[in-house]
Amino acid sequence: xxxxxxxxxxxxxxxxxxxxxxxxxxxxxxxxxxxxxxxxxxxxxxxxxxxxxxxxxxxxxxxxxxxxxxxxxxxxxxxxxxxxxxxxxxxxxxxxxxxxxxxxxxxxxxxxxxxxxxxxxxxxxxxxxxxxxxxxxxxxxxxxxxxxxxxxxxxxxxxxxxxxxxxxxxxxxxxxxxxxxxxxxxxxxxxxxxxxxxxxxxxxxxxxxxxxxxxxxxxxxxxxxxxxxxxxxxxxxxxxxxxxxxxxxxxxxxxxxxxxxxxxxxxxxxxxxxxxxxxxxxxxxxxxxxxxxxxxxxxxxxxxxxxxxxxxxxxxxxxxxxxxxxxxxxxxxxxxxxxxxxxxxxxxxxxxxxxxxxxxxxxxxxxxxxxxxxxxxxxxxxxxxxxxxxxxxxxxxxxxxxxxxxxxxxxxxxxxxxxxxxxxxxxxxxxxxxxxxxxxxxxxxxxxxxxxxxxxxxxxxxxxxxxxxxxxxxxxxxxxxxxxxxxxxxxxxxxxxxxxxxxxxxxxxxxxxxxxxxxxxxxxxxxxxxxxxxxxxxxxxxxxxxxxxxxxxxxxxxxxxxxxxxxxxxxxxxxxxxxxxxxxxxxxxxxxxxxxxxxxxxxxxxxxxxxxxxxxxxxxxxxxxxxxxxxxxxxxxxxxxxxxxxxxxxxxxxxxxxxxxxxxxxxxxxxxxxxxxxxxxxxxxxxxxxxxxxxxxxxxxxxxxxxxxxxxxxxxxxxxxxxxxxxxxxxxxxxxxxxxxxxxxxxxxxxxxxxxxxxxxxxxxxxxxxxxxxxxxxxxxxxxxxxxxxxxxxxxxxxxxxxxxxxxxxxxxxxxxxxxxxxxxxxxxxxxxxxxxxxxxxxxxxx
Numbered sequence: 025x026x027x028x029x030x031x032x033x034x035x036x037x038x039x040x041x042x043x044x045x046x047x048x049x050x051x052x053x054x055x056x057x058x059x060x061x062x063x064x065x066x067x068x069x070x071x072x073x074x075x076x077x078x079x080x081x082x083x084x085x086x087x088x089x090x091x092x093x094x095x096x097x098x099x100x101x102x103x104x105x106x107x108x109x110x111x112x113x114x115x116x117x118x119x120x121x122x123x124x125x126x127x128x129x130x131x132x133x134x135x136x137x138x139x140x141x142x143x144x145x146x147x148x149x150x151x152x153x154x155x156x157x158x159x160x161x162x163x164x165x166x167x168x169x170x171x172x173x174x175x176x177x178x179x180x181x182x183x184x185x186x187x188x189x190x191x192x193x194x195x196x197x198x199x200x201x202x203x204x205x206x207x208x209x210x211x212x213x214x215x216x217x218x219x220x221x222x223x224x225x226x227x228x229x230x231x232x233x234x235x236x237x238x239x240x241x242x243x244x245x246x247x248x249x250x251x252x253x254x255x256x257x258x259x260x261x262x263x264x265x266x267x268x269x270x271x272x273x274x275x276x277x278x279x280x281x282x283x284x285x286x287x288x289x290x291x292x293x294x295x296x297x298x299x300x301x302x303x304x305x306x307x308x309x310x311x312x313x314x315x316x317x318x319x320x321x322x323x324x325x326x327x328x329x330x331x332x333x334x335x336x337x338x339x340x341x342x343x344x345x346x347x348x349x350x351x352x353x354x355x356x357x358x359x360x361x362x363x364x365x366x367x368x369x370x371x372x373x374x375x376x377x378x379x380x381x382x383x384x385x386x387x388x389x390x391x392x393x394x395x396x397x398x399x400x401x402x403x404x405x406x407x408x409x410x411x412x413x414x415x416x417x418x419x420x421x422x423x424x425x426x427x428x429x430x431x432x433x434x435x436x437x438x439x440x441x442x443x444x445x446x447x448x449x450x451x452x453x454x455x456x457x458x459x460x461x462x463x464x465x466x467x468x469x470x471x472x473x474x475x476x477x478x479x480x481x482x483x484x485x486x487x488x489x490x491x492x493x494x495x496x497x498x499x500x501x502x503x504x505x506x507x508x509x510x511x512x513x514x515x516x517x518x519x520x521x522x523x524x525x526x527x528x529x530x531x532x533x534x535x536x537x538x539x540x541x542x543x544x545x546x547x548x549x550x551x552x553x554x555x556x557x558x559x560x561x562x563x564x565x566x567x568x569x570x571x572x573x574x575x576x577x578x579x580x581x582x583x584x585x586x587x588x589x590x591x592x593x594x595x596x597x598x599x600x601x602x603x604x605x606x607x608x609x610x611x612x613x614x615x616x617x618x619x620x621x622x623x624x625x626x627x628x629x630x631x632x633x634x635x636x637x638x639x640x641x642x643x644x645x646x647x648x649x650x651x652x653x654x655x656x657x658x659x660x661x662x663x664x665x666x667x668x669x670x671x672x673x674x675x676x677x678x679x680x681x682x683x684x685x686x687x688x689x690x691x692x693x694x695x696x697x698x699x700x701x702x703x704x705x706x707x708x709x710x711x712x713x714x715x716x717x718x719x720x721x722x723x724x725x726x727x728x729x730x731x732x733x734x735x736x737x738x739x740x741x742x743x744x745x746x747x748x749x750x751x752x753x754x755x756x757x758x759x760x761x762x763x764x765x766x767x768x769x770x771x772x773x774x775x776x777x778x779x780x781x782x783x784x785x786x787x788x789x790x791x792x793x794x795x796x797x798x799x800x801x802x803x804x805x806x807x808x809x810x811x812x813x814x815x816x817x818x819x820x821x822x823x824x825x826x827x828x829x830x831x832x833x834x835x836x837x838x839x840x841x842x843x844x845x846x847x848x849x850x851x852x853x854x855x856x857x858x859x860x861x862x863x864x865x866x867x868x869x870x871x
Contacts (some may be wrong), residue, residue: 031065191482230456774857
C-alpha cells in the first residue's frame with residue numbers, strides 16, 4: 025500500500041493524494057493553493073501513476089476541490105464520491121470558481137483553468153454517500169475487499185473523514201477535522217477501531233485554542249465598542265463554514281439582547297447559507313431546530329441580517345449607519361471583503377476582525393502582522409489594489425473549525441495507527457504535533473509534496489476480517505451487545521454492526537440502523553447526530569471486575585472508556601487522599617439520573633467513590649434557553665439563572681402558541697434538568713405553568729406590617745433602599761421589582777440574609793415586600809478571590825451556588841502556609857458568606 029502526495033502535504037492548500045493498493049488507485053481531494061503563484065497540485069503525476077479508479081472528496085473548501093475538474097477530467101470512468109451536503113456545496117463553490125476564472129482570464133487576456141463544461145462533467149459521475157454507510161468501491165473478487173465509509177469530521181457541513189478498506193490494509197484520511205463545539209455542525213465522530221495508517225491534518229498542530237464561548241463573547245463586546253464610536257466592523261470570512269458560524273453567533277447575541285445592529289452579508293455567503301438550510305439534517309441539532317422554526321436560519325424578512333444584492337449597494341452601506349459586514353474572501357485576497365477593507369482600513373473608527381486561518385502570503389496575514397507597528401510607514405498595506413495606511417482596529421479571534429494540537433493528538437491516540445502521516449500544516453505546526461504524538465508512543469512521518477510513502481498494512485485488519493454469518497439482530501440482541509460493551513456510552517449503527525457481524529457491510533449497517541430507529545430500547549442522542557443510547561433500566565453488568573481499588577491512572581482510563589462518547593462530560597477531578605473522583609457534566613441533574621445505576625456499579629468495580637459535581641455549565645444553560653425559544657418570541661434580556669430553584673427565566677416579547685411554549689419547556693427540561701419560564705405580556709396561561717410565581721424569587725420574602733403606611737412610589741422606594749444600605753456601608757448591586765415584591769441584590773444571598781432585620785424594618789417603612797436575590801454577583805466574587813490570592817491561581821475560580829462555595833486551584837509550587845490559607849478562607853467568608861476551597865493541581869484539597 026502506498027500514498028502519493030501530489031500537494032497539501034507540507035503546506036495548507038492544494039490537498040491532493042493518491043492511495044494505491046492491489047493495483048487500484050484512489051484520488052482523495054484535488055484542491056488549489058490560496059496564494060499567488062502555482063495554484064495547482066502536481067496533477068501530471070496522475071497520468072504517470074496510471075490514472076485513478078475512483079475519486080473521494082472530503083469536503084467542499086477550495087483547497088480541497090478547486091482543482092477537481094482538471095484532476096478527474098482525463099478519467100471519465102472514475103466515480104466521484106462525497107456526502108450529499110458536500111456535493112451541494114461543491115456545485116456552489118465550483119460555479120463560483122468558474123466565474124472568477126472567466127473574469128480573471130478576461131482581464132489578463134488568458135484562458136481560464138476550466139469552464140462550466142468541465143464542472144458539469146464532474147457532477148455527471150458524482151455518487152452521494154451518507155455518513156457511516158459503507159460502500160464497496162469495486163467488485164469483491166478473490167477476497168480483495170475495497171470499501172469506503174465516511175465518518176463525520178465536524179469542520180463544515182458535510183465534511184467527512186474517509187476510511188478506505190483495501191486488500192492491503194486500512195487507511196483513514198482525516199480531511200479537515202474539528203472536535204470542538206460549533207453552532208452549525210456537530211464535532212467529529214471518528215471510528216472506534218484502529219487503522220493501519222492515519223493521514224492527519226495539522227493546521228493548528230502547535231497551538232491550543234482559546235475557550236470558544238469566551239472568544240464569542242469577546243467578539244460581541246468589540247463589535248459593540250466599534251458601533252458605539254460610530255464605526256463599521258468588517259469580518260472577512262470564508263464563505264463556506266465560518267460566515268455561517270459568525271451569523272449564528274451574532275444572531276444569538278441579538279436574541280440575548282446584547283447586540284442591536286444591522287448585519288450585511290456579501291459575496292458567496294448567501295448561496296452557501298441556502299445549502300446549509302437545505303441540508304440541515306447533516307448539521308448540528310441546533311441548526312435543524314432553527315430551520316424547523318424559521319425556515320432560513322440566516323436571513324428573514326424582518327431579521328437583522330441582509331444579503332447585499334448589488335455591488336452599488338456597498339458604498340451606500342459604508343455611508344450609512346454603523347453596521348457589521350460579513351464578506352468573503354476570508355483572507356482578503358479578493359472578493360467584496362478586499363473592497364470593504366480598503367475603504368475602512370484608514371479610519372480609526374472602524375475595525376477589521378479576523379476569525380479564520382490566514383495564509384502566510386495573504387493580505388489578511390500581513391494586516392495582522394503590521395497591526396502592531398507604531399510607525400505610519402510600517403502600517404502601509406495594499407488592499408484591493410490600493411495602498412492604504414492602516415489606522416483602524418485589527419483583532420484576531422480563535423473561532424477555528426480545525427482541531428488544535430491536543431485534540432489532534434487525542435484523535436490519533438484513539439486510532440492507534442501503525443503509522444501517522446501529518447499533512448496540511450506549516451513546518452511549525454507539523455513539528456509541534458509530531459512531538460505530542462511521539463510522547464504518546466505513535467509512529468509519525470512528515471511527507472513532502474511529491475513524495476511517495478510505503479505504508480504498513482495488516483491483511484487481517486479487524487474491519488476487513490470475515491466471520492461466520494450471523495442472522496440479522498433483534499432489538500434484544502443489540503441490547504445485550506450494548507450492555508456488554510458499555511451501556512453508558514453512545515453507539516452508532518456502524519459501531520454495533522461491526523461488533524455484531526464481525527465485519528462491516530452496507531446491508532448490516534442498514535439492518536442495525538433500522539432496529540435502533542424503531543426499538544423503544546434505544547434513544548437518539550440529543551446532542552450528536554447518528555448516535556444512539558440504551559435506555560438504562562437496570563445496572564450495567566460491568567466486565568473486568570478486580571479486587572482492590574484502581575490506581576488513579578487506571579481509573580482515568582476506565583472512565584474515559586465508559587464515557588468516551590458523552591460530550592456533556594467536561595472533566596474528571598481526582599482526590600487521592602480520600603480515594604474519590606468527581607465528574608463534571610454540563611447538566612449534572614440529567615447525568616445523575618441517566619448514570620445513577622452505572623455509577624453505583626462503577627464504584628463497586630473501581631474501589632473509589634464517584635460523585636457528580638452539582639453546578640451546571642451556566643453558559644450552556646443560557647445557550648440552551650435561547651435554542652429552545654419558540655418562534656415568534658424575541659429575547660429582551662439575557663436568560664436569568666436561578667440555580668437554587670433549577671429554573672431559567674427568559675424575558676421576551678412577541679407571541680407564541682401554548683402548545684409550542686409547552687413543547688419548548690418540555691424539551692428544555694429533558695435536555696438540562698431545569699425548568700424554563702417565560703416572562704412578558706400577552707402570553708397564554710400555560711407559559712408559566714411550570715415556573716414558580718414571579719413573587720417567589722427564591723429567598724424568603726419580608727412582608728410589611730399590615731398597619732404600615734402603604735406602598736410608596738416605586739422609584740422613591742428604590743432610592744430609599746439604596747440610601748439605607750449606603751449608610752450601613754453595604755454595597756447593593758441592583759434593586760428591581762419582581763412580581764409583587766422588590767428584590768435586592770447583594771454580593772451574595774448569604775450577605776443579604778445577614779441584613780434580614782434591616783430588610784424587615786425597610787419593608788415596614790416602605791410598604792413593599794422585600795426579597796433577597798438568590799443569585800450572587802459572580803464577577804465581583806471572583807474579583808475578590810483574585811485580589812486575595814493574586815497570580816497564584818492556576819485554575820478557576822469556579823462557583824458552586826447551591827453549595828455556597830468557590831473553588832480555586834494552585835500549582836504545587838504556590839501552596840500557602842496553613843496560616844496564610846486560614847487567613848484567605850476567613851477573609852473570604854467574612855466578605856461573601858461563602859466557603860473558599862483551595863486545591864493543588866493534580867493533588868488534594870488543602871485544609
